[in-house]
Amino acid sequence: xVAPMDALLEARGLTRRYGxxxxxxxxxxxxxxxxxxxxxxxxxAGKSTCLGILAGVLAPSAGQVLIGGADMAxxxxxxxxxxxxxxxxxxxxxxxxxxxxLRHCARLxxxxxxxxxxxxxxxLRLCGLAEVRRRLLGKLSKGxxxxxxxxxxxxxxxxxxxxxxxTDGLDPVQIREVRALIAELxxxxxxxxxxxxLAEVQASCRRVIVLHxxxxxxDGPLNAPRALRLRLARPPQTAALRRxxxxxxxxxxxxxxxxxxxxxxxxxxxTAEQIATAAxxxxxxxxxxxPEQTDIERIFFQAIGMEMPA
Amino acid sequence: MIGSIALRDWMxxxxxxxxxxxxxxxxxxxxxxxxxxLDEFTGPEPALRSAGLNLELTHNLYGTAxxxxxxxxxxxxxxxxxxxxxxxxxxxxxxxxxxxAELLLGKFLGLALLVLPVCLLPLGLGLMLSGAAPVDPxxxxxxxxxxxxTGLLFAAVGLWAASLVGQPVAAAVAGYGVLLLLxxxxxxxxxxAPQLGALDWLAxxxxxxxxxxxxVRISDLTYFALLTAAFLALALRRLxxxxxx
Numbered sequence: 292x293v294a295p296m297d298a299l300l301e302a303r304g305l306t307r308r309y310g311x312x313x314x315x316x317x318x319x320x321x322x323x324x325x326x327x328x329x330x331x332x333x334x335x336a337g338k339s340t341c342l343g344i345l346a347g348v349l350a351p352s353a354g355q356v357l358i359g360g361a362d363m364a365x366x367x368x369x370x371x372x373x374x375x376x377x378x379x380x381x382x383x384x385x386x387x388x389x390x391x392x393l394r395h396c397a398r399l400x401x402x403x404x405x406x407x408x409x410x411x412x413x414x415l416r417l418c419g420l421a422e423v424r425r426r427l428l429g430k431l432s433k434g435x436x437x438x439x440x441x442x443x444x445x446x447x448x449x450x451x452x453x454x455x456x457x458t459d460g461l462d463p464v465q466i467r468e469v470r471a472l473i474a475e476l477x478x479x480x481x482x483x484x485x486x487x488x489l490a491e492v493q494a495s496c497r498r499v500i501v502l503h504x505x506x507x508x509x510d511g512p513l514n515a516p517r518a519l520r521l522r523l524a525r526p527p528q529t530a531a532l533r534r535x536x537x538x539x540x541x542x543x544x545x546x547x548x549x550x551x552x553x554x555x556x557x558x559x560x561x562t563a564e565q566i567a568t569a570a571x572x573x574x575x576x577x578x579x580x581x582p583e584q585t586d587i588e589r590i591f592f593q594a595i596g597m598e599m600p601a
Numbered sequence: 602m603i604g605s606i607a608l609r610d611w612m613x614x615x616x617x618x619x620x621x622x623x624x625x626x627x628x629x630x631x632x633x634x635x636x637x638x639l640d641e642f643t644g645p646e647p648a649l650r651s652a653g654l655n656l657e658l659t660h661n662l663y664g665t666a667x668x669x670x671x672x673x674x675x676x677x678x679x680x681x682x683x684x685x686x687x688x689x690x691x692x693x694x695x696x697x698x699x700x701x702a703e704l705l706l707g708k709f710l711g712l713a714l715l716v717l718p719v720c721l722l723p724l725g726l727g728l729m730l731s732g733a734a735p736v737d738p739x740x741x742x743x744x745x746x747x748x749x750x751t752g753l754l755f756a757a758v759g760l761w762a763a764s765l766v767g768q769p770v771a772a773a774v775a776g777y778g779v780l781l782l783l784x785x786x787x788x789x790x791x792x793x794a795p796q797l798g799a800l801d802w803l804a805x806x807x808x809x810x811x812x813x814x815x816x817v818r819i820s821d822l823t824y825f826a827l828l829t830a831a832f833l834a835l836a837l838r839r840l841x842x843x844x845x846x
Binding site for chain 2: 376
């Protein structure tokens with residue numbers, strides 16, 4: 292694989308063995324600034340191992356990691372300066388207060404002493420921790436602990452952010468906040484988010500890599516869903532639907548049970564919005580227009596060989 | 602960087618009961634030993650025995666403190682390193698732009714700071730008598746230095762054991778094993794040999810003995826420096842291997 296010229300991260304043929312078990316088999320990809328990459332795979336697929344290697348916590352049995360051109364094996368300090376890593380379990384010291392912990396992290400990240408206060412204040416604000424800054428980490432709720440871990444990973448304004456299951460165990464409100472933060476990070480740095488939750492990757496990422504049994508089975512962009520479910524109050528003849536420019540194929544989903552329910556596939560370059568506009572314009576009574584199967588589901592199940600694409 | 606890690610560990614020990622309990626327990630034991638020593642010097646002829654008071658103090662107080670360190674340091678070292686691995690905080694250090702040597706030296710310095718108050722306890726108890734008895738401050742200072750160096754050696758052994766076994770309890774047991782071996786390795790009568798040469802040199806108590814007698818020898822300083830550095834080097838090597846799994 293040829294990495295783009297502006298690649299911030301290059302992973303080449305990463306392999307990792309734990310005794311006889313091979314956790315990672317020749318994984319390679321490149322990532323540029325401004326990309327949000329989802330690392331998707333079932334539990335035990337090798338996601339955490341892969342992220343641990345990218346973060347320099349684990350050494351690969353074979354392969355190479357380059358961050359901004361710096362080899363993680365040969366120039367680990369130079370490579371690690373540019374990355375922020377949040378492991379699956381946030382690495383927190385329960386007896387420390389939030390701001391004190393962030394100051395410690397800032398020193399570990401070699402932020403100059405004069406800039407530490409500003410970096411801590413920025414990180415507290417970014418992760419919504421200002422109101423709990425004097426609380427002990429051990430006394431924080433799961434959501435705040437996750438945010439504290441995120442704040443520690445972002446304290447030095449890294450160019451590459453690696454987040455291992457960042458929304459695991461969070462409530463829906465907190466999940467939404469973390470997604471918004473990932474989107475904000477994606478504006479200015481490269482982000483890798485691992486998850487076994489398809490919806491999580493679909494919501495946060497613009498590109499996805501599917502890992503299964505240590506192998507990289509898919510690497511590609513995430514597109515808007517092409518297969519849609521359409522429900523109409525006053526359904527026309529199927530042929531009328533088929534004549535719409537935005538529609539490639541259309542099938543009546545349940546002709547004997549319920550009328551007005553169709554499976555529609557979008558034509559190349561068409562959008563769901565065009566179908567909605569046409570249905571409303573024709574007075575068919577648009578009741579529902581939703582993805583039949585999300586793109587991420589299609590990619591994932593196709594990659595791991597459990598289902599053919601729709 | 603090293604200082605940050607050391608300071609965090611030191612503060613962590615005193616924000617939890619660990620540091621205070623170990624200090625309190627040491628003080629209680631040393632207080633009892635001091636009373637026993639003083640008891641021998643009370644009676645009709647205390648002045649005649651005053652020359653022996655200082656040696657009795659150093660041997661009993663500092664000897665006991667060394668045993669306390671032998672019992673506590675492997676646990677504290679296992680907590681310092683094994684605790685990071687067990688509690689999931691290791692990735693914070695491993696992903697930071699610092700070398701493994703800096704990380705290990707930070708842990709070692711944290712333990713060195715933790716040992717310091719334990720070494721100051723017998724010194725304080727000895728100096729407390731200075732108004733009432735002819736206490737030799739030089740002797741106490743030499744003994745305190747010897748005790749601190751012994752504590753550093755125990756810390757290095759503990760860190761090495763913790764690098765071998767991530768589980769803190771197992772690491773502490775491994776540390777005890779090595780330290781006890783280094784304590785009895787020169788017991789010639791056990792092996793039926795009149796001279797043990799290198800094995801005799803290896804025993805830490807042989808070298809601490811001279812400090813407790815008020816003699817600071819280059820050879821003893823070298824012993825502590827060499828052995829401490831050797832165990833730290835072994836720990837560093839092991840930590841590097843841990844990344845490879």
